Amino acid sequence: MSDRLMTEQKMPLNTAARSAEVVLRTHDLSKRYGQRLVVDTLNLEIRRGDILGFLGPNGAGKTTTIRMLLGLITPTMGSIEILGQDLATQRARLLPRVGALIETPALYLYMSGRDNLRAVGTILGGVPAQRIDEVLELVDLRHRQRDRVRTYSLGMKQRLGVAIALLQDPDILILDEPANGLDPAGIVEMRDLMHRLAASGKTVLISSHLLSEVQQICTRVAIINLGKLVTETSVEALTRGQGEYNVQLEQAQEALTVIRAQSWGHTARITSEGTLITPAPGGRGKDLNLFLVNAGFVPDALTPATQDLEQIFLQLTNGGSGDSK
Ligand SMILES: Nc1ncnc2c1ncn2[C@@H]1O[C@H](COP(=O)(O)OP(=O)(O)OP(=O)(O)O)[C@@H](O)[C@H]1O
Ligand SMILES: [Mg+2]
Incomplete structure (x- = not known):
């Protein structure tokens, strides 16, 4: 198994419980x-x-x-x-x-x-x-x-x-x-x-x-x-993104074909840098890892796909055009 396997997002700096006053x-x-x-x-x-x-x-x-x-x-x-x-x-x-x-x-x-x-x-x-x-x-x-x-x-x-x-x-x-x-x-x-x-x-x-x-x-x-x-x-x-994972592995194209055939994997894709981005079975990174290993693909790295706050912000605010309306 990969030593870089990481399925958990790092905790935010301040983890104040939502039950706080x-x-x-x-x-x-x-x-x-x-x-x-x-x-x-x-x-x-x-x-x-x-x-x-x-x-x-x-x-x-x-x-x-x-x-x-x-x-x-x-x-x-x-x-x-x-x-x-x-x-x-x-x-x-x-x-x-x-x-x-x-x-x-x-x-x-x-x-x-x-x-x-x-x-x-x-x-x-x-x-x-x-x-x-x-x-x-x-x-x-x-x-x-x-x-x-x-x-x-x-x-x-x-x-x-x-x-x-x-x-x-x-x-x-x-x-x-x-x-x-x-x-x-x-x-x-x-x-x-x-x-x-x-x-x-x-x-x-x-x-x-x-x-x-x-x-x-x-x-x-x-x-x-x-x-x-x-x-x-x-x-x-x-x-956090939409529960997707970035996977780096040698046979990305072959893995993509196998994942796409799964009920949970239709939206999987490969970026121009060759990273496989895919949903996970049940939304869980460890199940995705298990699936890949069982299918004969051993990931070099598997991390939750995160979106940049800047992209999210522009999407949510229609390109940030508050003053122009
Ligand atoms: N005293 C005022 N009279 C009339 N319009 C005002 C007044 N103060 C603010 N506005 C208008 O209210 C809107 C919101 O302004 P505000 O300064 O709260 O925005 P902001 O989010 O702080 O923007 P920025 O990021 O530029 O600081 C703007 O369209 C501004 O022109
Ligand atoms: Mg202001």
């Missing part, structure tokens, strides 16, 4: 601007420990949704529940439980990173110096905390923005395009920060255009288009 829920959330319903009866659910990627083409309604979640604009219809309570009636109590970074943070450029945190801490009240140390550590800015923000890279400013959002140790962190405009090194640093947040058990909603980032960071994705929820599922389930 719902920390944020929207009920038919809608926002109308003039004649346009830019957020259309959106029902979202975020559970504790989820790292939810909030995806959609330009103009899909992501920022508008986030502004409603933060109480910055009022929904036209529908409601928002945070930690089991209604945001509209419990605003003052709930908003401190939500930290946010919308696009670029508002920073005092002539002050140091630490002084920015101190200033915001003073405005918020009750933020101990120790918490400032903690968030500086978390966003990896301790070594630059005394330098003026003017001298920071864009990535460092974004991370300082995340640090500000974390000051009150919120239950939920909402980040609108945190990696927007960052260079590859900045993106890697932001990704590492997201991993640290995930490991610390934070619940995070991240809106992004960077699908490969979402695929690496998030446990779940919600995709919206034209204000409507297109899908809300785990990254693993979304990218």
